[in-house]
Amino acid sequence: MKKKAVINNNLPCKTEITAIKDTMEILSGKWKFHIIGTLSLGKKLRFMDLLREVDGIGTKMLSKELQDLEMNQLISRIVLNTKPVTVEYQITDFGKTLIPIIDEIAKWGIEYRNFVYKNKRRV
Numbered sequence: 001m002k003k004k005a006v007i008n009n010n011l012p013c014k015t016e017i018t019a020i021k022d023t024m025e026i027l028s029g030k031w032k033f034h035i036i037g038t039l040s041l042g043k044k045l046r047f048m049d050l051l052r053e054v055d056g057i058g059t060k061m062l063s064k065e066l067q068d069l070e071m072n073q074l075i076s077r078i079v080l081n082t083k084p085v086t087v088e089y090q091i092t093d094f095g096k097t098l099i100p101i102i103d104e105i106a107k108w109g110i111e112y113r114n115f116v117y118k119n120k121r122r123v
Contacts, residue, residue: 026072031057031065033102039075039091040099046088074098 027033031054038053039045045053051062066089069075074095080086 026068026074027098029065031061032069033105035062035065035069036074036091036095036098037102037106039089040096040102044078044088044090046086050089069095 034054034057035050038050047062047066050066051057051059054062057065066075066077070077070089073092075089076092078088078090080088
């Protein structure tokens, strides 16, 4: 007879798991952290500027990711009354709450690269 896995069903645990799931859904994908990190430098950027800064992303994917981030209120889209129309993007105040998380991910990535490089030299 197979044993059933024990799942912690207490409310604080469920709340935390749900919050993690929500966060991962909002920030999932290859590009969102890169876009937020680029905009977190404090500048308003136009679409083509972002396309140049986010190395490897295509126009359709950038457009989709910007729409998702705007819908989730992490960035704002500013339409300027120019001819032709100019659109700029900037990180929102709530989006800025992700900056410490992005910084920690970057630190971990540096440590990980150093760890892997050091272990490859030993082999």
